[in-house]
Amino acid sequence: MSNHFGGSWTFQKVRIIEEYAKAYLQIMKEYPYWKLMYFDGFAGTGEFQVKGKMNPSVFDDNTIGLFEGAARTIASIKEPKPFDMCYFVELETQKALLLRASIEKIREGGVYVVEEDCNQKILDLAAFLTGKRGEGGRNYKVLAFIDPFGMNVQWSSIEALRGLGVDMWILAPTGIGANRLLTRNGQIPDSWANKLESFFGVSKDLIYKNLYRETVETDLFGNTTTTLSKNKKALDEISRLYSERLLTVFKHVSNPYEMRNSTNSTMYHLYLASNNTTAVKIANDIVLKYNLKH
């Protein structure tokens, strides 16, 4: 059993995280007193199976196969230095079992695999880093990777990371999630609106204000009708809004890497959020390189 998903964008996503992690670890070599943790909130099995054709700019042939996911890739890093600990969260028991077995083969010690909901574990991480829980404290620095399939990351979890030593790569389901819930005419069922509110961490009114246009028409007798229409560039606006939201928690946010499917539709945007300027500069260079591969 492996995780079945993706195409070449999945592969590229892992390359981005790997490239960034190596640059991060290189810099962190100068600060041996910090304990370094890799926190993977949606870790999977350690491997993923790519369905469909791979983008020829990534592979010479139309490879379809089994690849190392972020968890295995990051746990394997030895140079410039390994992470002191890797903390993996995977909700499904079977996948967590596979991941544990897989990681045991490549790394001894400092590995935690927990079968829980990522939102809870982000809150626990925040409590750990502020010294309120476990043996953590401000001497930890964390590289986090939050890689959900859908809209299951709650804004309240992200908010808990404010002011902490966390660099977070987060995959936001802008195209396959938010954009699909934002109906053309603005009539959004309550359950969808609740999802959108929890995803962006803002009220429904603010979502409307950012992503819809209001037109008021007055007829001959002075009666007015108000209609809502979805912004024509809704996807760009969703991505902008998400980036703005991240900037309320972190000091800096990178340009996003746009993950598109084989028909060139945008599915996700991947951002790095950090309180460190250099971190975001490095991320922007990496993102630019991979965006050019589209």
Ligand SMILES: C[S@@+](CC[C@H](N)C(=O)[O-])C[C@H]1O[C@@H](n2cnc3c(N)ncnc32)[C@H](O)[C@@H]1O
């Ligand atoms: C996109 S996949 C992760 C891929 C992985 N990052 C990689 O590089 O191979 C998402 C994973 O998150 C798990 N998952 C789904 N909901 C979750 C939750 N609320 N908390 C933690 N894990 C969850 C799924 O079982 C799935 O394995």
